[in-house]
Amino acid sequence: MFDFQIKENNTVFDVVIVGSGAGGGMAAHELTKAGAKVCVLEAGQPFDPADPKNITQLKWPYESPRRGAGTTRPFGDFDAAYGGWEIEGEPYTRAAGTKFDWFRSRMVGGRTNHWGRISLRFGPDDFRRKSIDGLGDDWPIGYDDVKPYYDRLDKMVGIFGTVEGLRNEPDGIFLPPPKQRLHELMLQKSNKRLGIPTIPSRLSILTKPINNDRGQCFYCNQCGRSCQAYADFSSSSVLIKPALKTGNLTMITYAMAREVLTDPTTGLATGVSYVSTLDMQEYTVRGKIVILAASAGETARLLLNSKSARFPQGLGNSSGIVGRYINDSTGASRSAIIPALFDRKRYNEDGVGGMHVYTPWWGDNKKLDFARGYHIEYWGGMGMPAYGFGWGIEGINGRFPTREGITKAAGGYGASLKDDYRRFYGAYVGMAGRGEPIPLESNYCEIDPNVVDKFGIPVLRFHYKWSEHEINQAKHMQDTFEQIIHELGGIALGPKPGADRNYGLEDPGKIIHEVGTARMGNDPNKSVLNKHCQAHDVKNLFVADAAPFVSQGDKNATWTIMALSMRTSEYIINEVKKKNL
Structure with a gap:
């Protein structure tokens, strides 16, 4: 039994964000810059690659305390990857016949600390696959809707590459490769x-300086260790760090989100409850707007665990689509x-x-x-x-x-x-x-009715077949x-x-590109979010990770996660100004 005493925070933030990776970090960056008071909940530990205790670049393999006898991290002792496919006390389950491996990151910046930094734009065809081959669904938006945010992202974060003129591999604003x-x-x-x-290649690594806050790549081939010069992109160093400097961001680490709280009368989101992994007590943080950016799987888990009399199937799930259409590269x-x-x-x-x-x-x-x-x-x-x-x-x-x-x-x-x-x-x-796989409704995650993690939170069960x-x-x-x-x-x-x-063919989940558990669409009966990544059922609830994706694309998802998060943040700012939120 878990005997939690719920502790409330009296501050009401303008926005509460769950997750500090690509999507959550971008939302925090854009909203704090606009003057919003933001709280970010991160399940993992603080992380700054320039902190001397975190620096692992330019170290020899024999400097590992295990000297090759094993590792505590999925990509090796020196890689910036706290978390993994299997985390002690945080299980997930698989239905019979399913092979699915779910990677969870437990650090500020999430997976962006150790990813390959392959930064590809989705092309015009990637938003309209059903129109082309009759399979799956088209997105409710097109390339022209996202292009301005891709452009801003290229200039703000920095990406190298070359102009090639390939129609469905759109060119960006590139640094020299x-x-x-x-x-x-x-x-x-x-x-x-x-x-x-x-x-x-098109990677978010600075081959030339773009501002005074970040250095230039010194070609050590160790970006997976996260760069002490901030020359490569990680949400922790490029988005969260500047957001903290505004004075408008409150970071709460070691905070495992349990559920989104709602007002029983209006149905609006009022905040998030979380378990501190340090003292195992439950806390609540209140906000006028809630953004979920915990990863496609974790966002689905949060929504499905956020049940109430008004939302018996889970928050924002009147369509029954939450968790459906999960797909990995x-x-x-x-x-x-x-x-x-x-x-x-x-x-x-x-x-x-x-x-x-x-x-x-x-x-x-x-x-x-x-x-x-x-x-x-x-x-x-x-x-x-x-x-x-x-x-x-x-x-x-x-x-x-x-x-x-x-x-x-x-x-x-x-x-x-x-x-x-x-x-x-x-x-x-x-x-x-x-x-790119075909998104199928039969590939989904749901709450396992019989299993909870060490925090007492019900876990996900996956159903997936290629x-x-x-x-x-x-x-x-x-x-x-x-x-x-x-x-x-x-x-x-x-x-x-x-x-x-x-x-x-690798088992699904192994490529760590899972998307699509809270897909966007124009029809509330067939989707969870509208084209602005706003929940159909709850107007002050948004999603800013890969869960809104209608399809995967044959590109890595991170650049599109950030572009959509930037677009959603701009929408939130404008709606607040209009007093619609």
């Missing part, structure tokens, strides 16, 4: 022969060793933390057996070595040519191991497809990877995944 590294130059050259476009990958890169000359090619080139979708789905496209991300080069880096067990039966022309098993120990490291170092290349479209898309990815590796003159590592493994 970093130079391609050797394996990327090879990919561009060989992919051109295959008719596969390969262009400079598809993902499949392949790697290879490139003999032309054996015995490379050593030089520093660290670059930015991530890819310097990528492949936008180039296919014609009308001629294919799946409805939506994907992009390809590439990696490789002379990164920090580790045992096994640069060769694979499977290879040519695990054997590679030596300088003397004979073949032998790679690895071993002593002089043989050192010799192989020198030979194979920098010859490893990998690629991954990230694609359709034939996603499986066929993964097959196309693997066929394409084989073509690319062959054209490079490479040796694929490991057997090509077949139908028995869904062609290497």
Whole structure:
């Protein structure tokens, strides 16, 4: 039993925001700048990458207290990732036959501290997929509605790239991209022969300074550790930090939101109750407007747990759509060793933390057996070595040519191991497809009636199955990877995944791009929010994460989350001025 004593905060904030990641951070930034008194609830700990106790850039692997024996973080001890797919005391469940992995972040700035910073705009087609292929639904807004906010975002946050003129891969306002590294130059050259476009990446990393508050990238290739110079984008350093400087932001960390509170007479949101993870007591914070930006899954959980006589199915859920249409990017990958890169000359090619080139979708789905496209991300080069880096067990039966022309098993120990490291170092290349699924009402999350977390809050249960479209898309990815590796003159590592493994298609949730649990739409019977991300049922309740997405797009979601949050914040400001809120 949980014996909570609810403690009330007497302050009534203009806005209460749940979550400090891409969407919540942007809303806090825009609203505090406009003069609103804002309170942000964050379930995790404070985090500033420039705080000496948090700095992990430029540290050696042996500086880990575990020395490789394990890690407390999903991407390694030094990455800025507090949280993970599994968190002690915070379970979630899966229906029979479902494979779904739910990543939760527990730190100020959320996932933006350790993401790949791939910052792609959705294109015109991405907002109108049903009109194109008859599947799913169109968004109630189009590219022209979001473009002004993409433009503002590019200038405010900073993004590098090149103008390419691709219709459904809209150009932005770009900083100069970093130079391609050797394996990327090879990919561009060989992919051109295959008719596969390969262009400079679009990442939110400052290759040139844009203001006095943030430094310039110094090319250490460790953006996943979150940048002590603030040269890459993280909500914690680029949005929350300036919002705090306004004096209008109150941050409450270690605050696990339990439910949105409402007035029983008007049905309006009045605040949020949360459990402090420090003392396990329940508190309430009151606000005139509530914005949920806790992630698509956590926002759905909050809405579904916010039940009352007026909202028996959960807050804002008169349509029964909350939790429905959850979807995650598809993902499949392949790697290879490139003999032309054996015995490379050593030089520093660290670059930015991530890819310097990528492949936008180039296919014609009308001629294919799946409805939506994907992009390809590439990696490789002379990164920090580790045992096994640069060769694979499977290879040519695990054997590679030596300088003397004979073949032998790679690895071993002593002089043989050192010799192989020198030979194979920098010859490893990998690629991954990230694609768009078909949103299905049958893929959803709901409250598990029998399970609560350690805070006493009912948890989510997931129902999810890939359709034939996603499986066929993964097959196309693997066929394409084989073509690319062959054209490079490479040796694929490991057997090509077949139908028995869904062609290497990752389980849903593994790509950490889940969207769509509180979708926007014009019809209140078929959607949760209107085109301004305002709840149909509760006019002072808004959502500013990926839950409003009607579809995924073949792009990463973060840039669109922030653009929509900026757009919603502007709408809130204007509605308050008109006294509509």
